[in-house]
Amino acid sequence: MERREFLKKCILVVAGASVPISALKLIDPKKVFAANPDIQWAFLVDTNKCVGCGFCVKACKTENDIPFDANVSRTWVERYVYTKDDRRYVDSPRAALYGFTESRVDLGRGEFKEIDPKNVGKAFFVPKLCNHCSSPACTQVCPVGATYKTDDGVVLVDRKWCIGCGYCIMACPYAARFFHPVEHVADKCTFCYHRLSKGLDSACVNACPFGARKMGNIHDKNDPITQIIMNDRVGVLKDEFGTKPQAFYIGLAQEVR
């Protein structure tokens, strides 16, 4: 055959052969499994057990250097009080940093509502935190790639890169984010990522005396938390937004927003 034809065929063969060869390198199965063990962190809140002591909030603020006198928190506890005359009161005074030490409900603007104990129907506490969603709206809207989901399922903020636009704060349906008053960048619960990597529990999980907060690896079928999530009836918050939150709740009432 002609020289040109020969050269063309050569190039074709070489190109064709290089694809599977390079593919072997790209998709080396041994390398894939040797990478991080398969962890996806998930959180379990048992609202039946929460008494509203607020030790979790105190521990979180201490552990993560969120100033006590700043009115923001990475985690908080909400109190729901339903009266027998069909009214609902919700509050979270100072994010429950000092617990709930008054039976009167905080209505904001310096107003309070005294509730007659005989009038109380159901009442319970709901601890909340960042849900570390699987499809987080917050990471989607960050304009500079300063917030992201790690390979093991934790959503973090890069303090050195965040420009402080606040889009992630507006995008979060759960109000888990805020501007750090000292660092002046976006901040939120990190599942105490620095503790997880040392084999410790998150500060709030560590602090809860009643076992209302637990964390586990949802990809490990033998993890007791995973067992609860798989076998018991658990719920998530605001699932209509499609963010696929990874914080699961036992005992959620329909009125919990």
Add this chain to the structure above:
Amino acid sequence: MVGQIAQHAMEVHGEAWTIKELFTLPNEYIYWSIQIVMYPFMTGLVAGAFVLSSLYHVFGVEKLKEIARFSLVFSFALLPVAMMPLMLHLQQPFRGIHVLMTPHFTSAISAFGIVFLTYASIVATEIWLVYRKYFVETANQYMAMPNRSLIDNLRMMIFQALTLGAWDISHEAVEKDHKACKIMAGIGIPVACFLHGYAGFIFGSVKANALWMTPLMPVIFICSAVVSGVALCILTYVIVQEIRKYMARSKMARWAKDAAAPGEDELEATKHTEVMISSNYLLYFMIAAMTLEILDLIFRGYTQVKSWDILREVIMERDFVKIFILQYTIGNLLPFIMMILPGRTVRRTTIATVLVLFGVFMMRYNVVIGGQAFSLSFAGFMDYHLPIIPHNLETFKEGLFGALTVIATPFVLFYFINMFIPAFLKEDSTH
């Protein structure tokens, strides 16, 4: 009590101007305040000014020639100001460049860097094409000057640089300029729409916010942007023409002493024509903007989804005056009626444009602040109090004075730009 001692010792961002009522989540504040209201307002003016100028350059609406040139230069003065509110808002303004460095394209805000620069390039190019002949002639004038002072030398160098080395001002060369200008204006219209459409997308795509989430948001923003831009151009044009009339009458400015300078009557006649034609276009876009906004409201009230209870209380009760009186009546309906009533005068139109600008501003305000007036819990409210007297840098940047700085800057910039790119150049064969 231990907890209450240092209650407000450390103010978090948003706390200074947010009054929280009933149940709001602990981290909720009005994070996007007056500067985020100013930003779409300013970019809207930019986009609208450009569209007005393009009506002449692309669609050949001959009568709009004078105001078209002015609005082109003015939109160039508005461009840097579009960035100001964002820089004043960012918690880390020196990192603002990150949007260009690592743009995360799934975020609408990341479009800002690219769209803004594209649009700036187009406007700058169009201005260059329109004014190139003027730059060359002026540079030649300076170069031919026998005794140049330091300032003359500086001016000469600037004009030389502005020519970009293209010194040919023959008829064919200038014709090429005109053709290219038409193309740039044509490209510029969709880019201007994109510049403001994406701003609407920023809000419309936030699924967490019950008021913002609607596919209509980008379209509403574009239409009201054009409305505001056209209105501002008409208003500024009228004011500047009045100033020039005064200067012509009193022979104050340098140009007025020239024999061929337009006299007071000519200025008045030009003003009248330009204003009448542009205000027609203003009306068309006002109808579009108003229709979409009312449509959105009707849909919400009809479908009554989960958020309706709290939204209804915000829209119909708490913000009723801001929305229905200030924005819709004074800002939309009143100027609309003023302009369609028979016997439209320049004076009536001018007052109407002021009201229209106010209406567009209130629309931005009601969207941005209104969207943060209710809690994500749907069980509480947040009241916005614009900081008037600042007590720290934050309440200055995001307060009244920050907003006023943003509003005043385009006029200051226009004054300086006008020295090199005169908005009222009168030439015979020019575009």
Add this chain to the structure above:
Amino acid sequence: MKSHVWRPLYVVIAFIVALLVFRFFYVPNDFGSGKRGFMYSFHRKSNVMEWKNQPAKYGVSGRERMHEYCSACHGAIVKVRSEKLHGVIPCEDCHGPAMQHPEKPEKLSIDRSRELCMRCHTSLPYTTSERKRIPGINPKTHNTGVECVKCHNPHNPSLEGMK
């Protein structure tokens, strides 16, 4: 491209090139996407280690291990705590973070305020919550102004045999 009308484009291209050169030096080269793709995990990869390396303040995790850690030196106090009462409370909840205790700090804080006890022991009439299982008082009427620990031993809070 001979026509002069292309000149502004050259200016724009020059600007873009300058920007890209600046970007080459400014942006750390470990920017990329994680397992969740560009939309959800575009980030500066070294940030993950930065977060992991942050020192921990609170110490040993879990109620049981807490008691082991603290009872090594403070065994007497830990022993009296009943599992049914204050035994469930991690020592660090009241005494602060103890990761590096006794090096830093040498002495943990002892919070004797009423506010600490009120967190759980303010009586709240909530029958549908675990709160109902905690005995409580009305802090506004019960021995106001006096520290709770003057009469109650927080490490052995049994109401029998109180001072």
